[in-house]
Amino acid sequence: MEFALGKLFAAVTSPGNLLLLLMLVGLITVLARRRSGMVILAAGLFPLLIIAVTPVSTWALLPLEERFSKPDLTMISPVDGIIVLGGALMPIASREHGAPQLTRDAERLTVLPGLMRRFPQARVVFTGGSGDPRYPDDREAAFVLALLADWGVDTARITLEDSSRNTWENAVNSAPLLKTGEHWLLVTSASHMPRAMGVFRSVMPDVHITAFPVAYNANRTEADRFGLNLTDNLDRFDNAAHEWRGLIAYRLAGRIPTVLPSP
Incomplete structure (x- = not known):
């Protein structure tokens, strides 16, 4: 409700x-x-x-978008895992067309192959179900593995969490998959990062979370442009x-x- x-x-x-x-x-x-x-x-x-x-x-x-800066990955070690929040795919359009359809937040997924190569021991959690109460069975996670497999990603490293409908549920449902003291990267759109980091820190205070913002939609070059x-x-x-x-x-x-x- x-x-x-x-x-x-x-x-x-x-x-x-x-x-x-x-x-x-x-x-x-x-x-x-x-x-x-x-x-x-x-x-x-x-x-x-x-x-x-x-x-x-x-x-x-x-x-x-500027609240959390993108980290210098050469300074981060070890990384035990990478959490990717849903929002990169359109589940309904993907189902209708029989192939993954990307949104403007696609960078949440497109950065993943590179991050997985940089941190080959890191586990990956993709958390994203249905964000539309009218279509609860159309879940984003259902299309993720096929897309990443096409990109040559080792999908055996990826755990899907497909019941989350919002940011709060992303954190609550992912928490059992993370262990105390581990270091995880959190991947989501830059504008969404403040809320996501606030929630994940609240839900799992004993896990070290580092923000990895992507999919920027604003820039200072246009901040004074009419x-x-x-x-x-x-x-x-x-x-x-x-x-x-x-x-x-x-x-x-x-x-x-x-x-x-x-x-």
């Missing part, structure tokens, strides 16, 4: 959906009360214009809003110690 309500809340509060609903209410109100309707309509259009023209989406993402690009900017802003919303929700639920966990 909590998972389904969380998904519903996320859909309603997604910036694009929220502004669209606001403008729709304003348009309907215009028919009855022109002045009030225009105010509501403007309240939806103005933020949309700000997102389209300014780099506010980049500003919202950078504090998340223009007109609603499609990309809204996508980035929605990504940032999703992560900030998740951080606040997890802090209120007591799952992470602070709103923005530190390195």
Whole structure:
């Protein structure tokens, strides 16, 4: 129930959906009360214009993506294991097309062959089930081994955890696979890393976790660039809003110690 309500809340509060609903209410109100309707309509259009023209989406993402730096792997030894969080594949599209379909977060998987070669003794855990309550049987982990086998990866080293639906469950369900005192790399998208690190540290405080962020979606070059690009900017802003919303929700639920966990 909590998972389904969380998904519903996320859909309603997604910036694009929220502004669209606001403008729709304003348009309907215009028919009855022109002045009030225009105010509501403007309240939806103005933020949309700000997102389209300014780099506010980049500003919202950078504090998340820069929170944890990518480590110097030559300075890390030993590495007992690598945890990869789901989000790199589209389970429903993969099932329909009969082949793994990658998302914009595909780097969560594409870095794995290189990491496995660098740390040949490391165990690998891929944790990712179904993130869509409407399709609980379409699980990302089901397609991972086939894809990695095509890339020449030794899939015998990989343990699949396919029941997790969110970041909290990623950590809780992976915990029994990790041992006290071990050193693990945690691979996930840079914007998602603060929440992921906060959760994994809370769930398994006796395991040493090192962040390995990937799939960056913002950069400082564009932090002062203005223009007109609603499609990309809204996508980035929605990504940032999703992560900030998740951080606040997890802090209120007591799952992470602070709103923005530190390195």
